[in-house]
Amino acid sequence: MSKKSFRPDVDAPKWKGGYSPYDIIKEGTIALVVILVLTLIFAIVFGSPDEKAITVRTWSNADPIDFATTALSELNGTSTSAAYGAPYNNVPGSGQAMGPLKLEQWVGVRIPINAGKDFVISPLKSLPDQPILDQNLKTWSTASTTTQNSWLSSYGKAAAKMKVVKGQIVVNTTSAGPLPVMINDLTQMARSGALDQALVTGHGFYTTDYTKPLLFLADSGYLSNLASNQHLTGDQWGMMNETGSYPGQAWLWLYTFWYQIPPFNTSASGDALVFATMGVLSLLLLFVPFIPGLRSIPRKLKIYRLIWREHYQDSK
Amino acid sequence: MSTSEIDRQWTTRLRRRVEGKLPPEKLLPDTQPTYVSSWIYVFGIATLSSLGVVIGTGCILALRGPQWWHGSAYGHFINSMHLWSVEIFFFAMVVHLWGKFAMAAWRGGRALTWMTGVVTFLVSIGAGFTGYVSQSNFDSQWISTQAKDGINATGAGAYFNVLNLGQMLMWHIVLLPLGAIVLTGMHVLMVRIKGVVPPFEEGAEVAE
Amino acid sequence: MAFLLSFAALIPLDNLGHYIQWHFIEISIANLIVMILMVVTFIVALVAPFPGRSRRKENR
Known part of the structure; x- marks a missing residue:
């Protein structure tokens, strides 16, 4: 043995026994063929899933009320996205922490999302030749925050009894300012498929980034x-x-x-x-080899005696 | 040019080091110690082989681009092979991990072999995950919108945006496979350099 | 044969799966089968006789 004492869970004895023939290339080839055949069998028999992606269009057609209330939650700041905090937006008191490590907040806003503007106002503004909508959007944007909040509050109260009449979103309130027109028009835009496009093309013609539509979808009750x-x-x-x-x-x-x-x-x-x-x-x-106690488990479990039973039988 | 000058060259030194550590008979051995006789030993090569099939089927999927498999029966079949080889890959890797733990295969200066194996496992989980979010179907919509919360909680979500399909696809088909392949290569080379771990010595239990 | 004509899976698993619920534990049958198979495979790999013993004995 070496000068240092032999530690059975760290050191390995030097092998002084025999060697037997071993064809590594043959073993590798056989393994590859076996795995390929197994893969083929499973693929042929079971195939694989491909549940079609949902769209804002399918969502708003399947459940226009869920869509309209989600749109409202983006405007009044109660949706998950609007109240998320970092990395999407600045929301005091938001974000998770690992004890004193507030990693989420420390990193800050890196993927800016303004839920109301990105999911509702900007898509509506992109619609061409909508004089009534344009007038309502102007009313919205020129109003004070207090006025906007009172509209949102009135609309929110009435939204509990929201109805869909001949495809239009109907809310029984007269004190919600431009909101009934805005929410209804956004719902119509969504049902036509135009909103899907408006949400993805925020970065221009080519895009591979679906952050906005995915966040919007995730705010719905429909997806969950x-x-x-x-x-x-x-x-x-x-x-x-x-x-x-x-x-x-x-x-x-x-x-x-x-x-x-x-x-x-x-x-x-x-x-x-x-x-x-x-x-x-x-x-x-990762550090099992260096952790006393943990690294002794295999020696105490004695499963190795099964693996090397031939060796132990022969060396008796 | 003098011999000593050649001796000092980086190239010469690297070659001699490699020759010393990994001579051809170690890289491609034709014998194994007699204690290597259990079915548990096949799960390393089974993991490696399924990684081969995963990469092969992934390359076929890459030929026609990320949307192909939604519309083509043949593409969907290749996707099925990709999925099942991944299932077999993780299956074999976990059994390999259990087996190597039971053997305490880190003994005798093999700790780095164990550690590269663990890191490969973790990188593979990342590679699998980015694959799931790159499918561009309902599954990836749900998985990505859920996983964002976990990753955002670590702060990493600000840079590793699981809702960005292009970024996830790049990680899935370039960065993580590259990591998995390099790590697997290191892992296998270390196994070849050090050889397969010998059995515990009977009676050695009293030593610690 | 059907597969060769269309590349369609013979027994597609697209129908909603079955789940086992026990207290707070909930697992799909498919995942459970995979996990049981893993444990069974591990045990079989430990105990099944490995071929070629006589040849190895010669080389001792």
């Missing part, structure tokens, strides 16, 4: 209802699930597990806490 039907929401362990009955990202089981138990599922900083926990656990796994 569809996801809930497919068992995809966070409290359904949805992170590891897939549409249909395909296996999903089963390797995320531990990650999604934390979301089911306190304090993770009750804390306002649940995401941050889960991420921190998984970070610590990943580091533990």
Whole structure:
């Protein structure tokens, strides 16, 4: 043995036994063929899921009231996107923290989203030749914040009894200023498909960035209802699930597990806490070879005796 | 040119180092120690092979671009192969991980081999995740809008925007596969340099 | 044969899956099968006899 004492969980004995023939290229080729055949069998038998993407158009046609109330929430600042905080907008008191680490806030606003302007006002302004709408938009933009808020409040109260009459959004209020026209016109724009386009083309003709339409869709009740039907929401362990009955990202089981138990599922900083926990656990796994106790588990579990049983039998 | 000058060249030094550490008979061995005799040993090469199929099917998908598989039955079939090879890849990798843990395969100066393996696992999870959000279907709409909260909570979301399809696709088809391939290459080379970990010595249990 | 003609999967899993619920644990049958298979595969890999023992003995 070496001068230093032999540590069984760190050092390995030098192999003094025999060697047997081993064809690494042949083994590799066989493995590749076996995996390819398995993949082919699974692909041929089960295929793969491709649940069509939803659009603002499908959403607003399927549930115009959900759409109109979501649009209102973008204007009055109650939607998830509008109240999100960093990295999208400045909202005092928002954002998650890992104890004293307020990483989200420290990074600040990097992907600016002004929910009311980006999801409602700007798309409406892009519609050509709409004299009535233009007049209402002008009324909106020239009004004071106090007036806007009183309109929003009146519209919000009446929105509980919102109706769709002959495809038009009808709200029973006379004190909501330009809002009934704005919300109805946005709903019509959405139902025609024009809003989908207006939200993506914010950066010009070519784009590969769907941040705005995705944030808007995520504010709806429609998307989460569809996801809930497919068992995809966070409290359904949805992170590891897939549409249909395909296996999903089963390797995320531990990650999604934390979301089911306190304090993770009750804390306002649940995401941050889960991420921190998984970070610590990943580091533990990474440094297993150096952590006393942890690195002795395999020797104490004795599973290795099964793996090397021939060797132990022969060396007796 | 003198011999000593040649000796001092970076190229010469690198070649000699590689020759010393990884001679051809170690890189492509024709024997194995006799203790290497268990089915658990096949899961390393099974993981490597499924990575090969994942990359191969991914390359076929790349030929016709990201929207192809939505409209073509053949494209959809290649996507199915891509999905199932990923499932097999993670399956084999997890069994490989359990097996190597049971063997305490980090012993004898193999800690870095273990660590590159763990990092490859984590990078693969990232590669899988960016694949899911790059599908451009309902699944990716839901996954991306959910995952943004987790990633934003770390502050990384400001730069790694899961709602930006172009960015996610680039990570999925360039950066993360590159990382996975380089890490896997390092991992396999280290296994070849150090050899397969020998069994625990009977009676060694008393030493610590 | 059907597959060769159209590339369509023989048994597509597009229908809504089944889920098992036990207290706060909720898992899809598909994921459960994958996980059970993983554990079974691991155990089989540990205990199944590996071929070629006699040849290895010769080389000792």
